[in-house]
Amino acid sequence: MTTAFAWNATHTAHAETGHVERPERLEAIRERLTTAQLWDRLALQQPLPIDWEIIRLVHRRTYIERLQQAVAHAPLRLDVDTYLQPGSLEAALEAVGALLAVTQAVLERRASNGFAAVRPPGHHATPDRAMGFCLFSNVAIATRWVQQTFGVERVAIVDFDVHHGNGTQEVFYEDPNVLFLSVHQFPHYPGTGRAEEIGTGRGRGTTVNVPLPAYTGDEGYLEAFRRLLGPVVRRFRPEVIFLSAGYDAHWRDPLGSMQLSVTGYAALVYELMEWADACCDGRLVAALEGGYDLEALAACVEATLVRLQDPLAPIADALGPSPHEAVDVRDLLYELRLLHHVA
Ligand SMILES: [Zn+2]
Secondary structure, eight states, rough: OEEEEOOOOOGGSSSOOOSOOOOOOHHHHHHHHHHOOOOOGSEEEOOOOOOHHHHHTTTTTTHHHHHHHTTTTTEEEEEEEEEEEHHHHHHHHHHHHHHHHHHHHHTTTTEEEEEEEEOOTTTTTBBTTTTTTTTOHHHHHHHHHHHHHOOOOOEEEEEEESOOHHHHHHHTTTTTEEEEEEEEEEEOOOOOOOTTTOOGGGGGTTTEEEEOTOOHHHHHHHHIIIIIIHHHHHHOOOEEEEEEEEOOTBOSSOOOOOBOOOOHHHHHHHHHHHHHHHHHHOOEHHHHHOOOOHHHHHHHHHHHHHHHOTTTTTOOOOOSOOOOOOOOOOHHHHHHHHHHTTO
């Protein structure tokens, strides 16, 4: 299988000394993919040029104007943990462009699936606010763009970042054509993502939140994917699946308390590939979100790309399984299956 891949070279301009969301994240990924001789086997895409009209598919004009004014006074903070540098908007626009390039390659069938290794991440940015290290809601923009450009109607977005994808959820909360599924540590930043948040109006039932307790491990995540999210996705029959690929649920990550391993992440990607095969000819497009332990991040992205290229390839996991005992989440998943009418 051919996996499309893109990154945004201008990401280095988006940096703040001492901040965890740092350029070294993408550098570690690039280094790892080169060493593992994966880089040359990927179908490398150049980011598409992005104008503000594309950002407007999701974000309000007033927010864009605020950003454009703020960047003239950079460096500054847009919220307590989201920084803006003079080069940040260019970097963030190119991140969207990289994701759209990968998406285009998959929709035009030049690639089976795709991965955009970009930063800043996107899933916390709301239509009118930057937050949680995110400036533009990358995956939400790509979703609106495939609907507009390729005549796609139904899109599923799966978010396995350790944090709830509040921004993505907000964009599609009333939209019956976009299924948003988030599996995250709860309670945790940003505070949203309760089980009862299931969408509203015509979008009622097309938001699925899986608020897992700290110390959920590979088994709990896999159970959630196989017994809850899989059936919901198959029932919805999306025409393309996006993955908000955050790797901060790895057991080594400093920002989360989840216990996923590298092989656990690869197993989740395998599930997603199965759903994509069943529903939409394998069309699966991943965009990097979080992941702040450089070694775990690089290993997880490598494992994801190995899996995307070959569902049966062996996964190397030098970091091994979590040293902590995992919690049992079967009762919670039972309740969630009832809530979402999954037999
Ligand atoms: Zn995160």
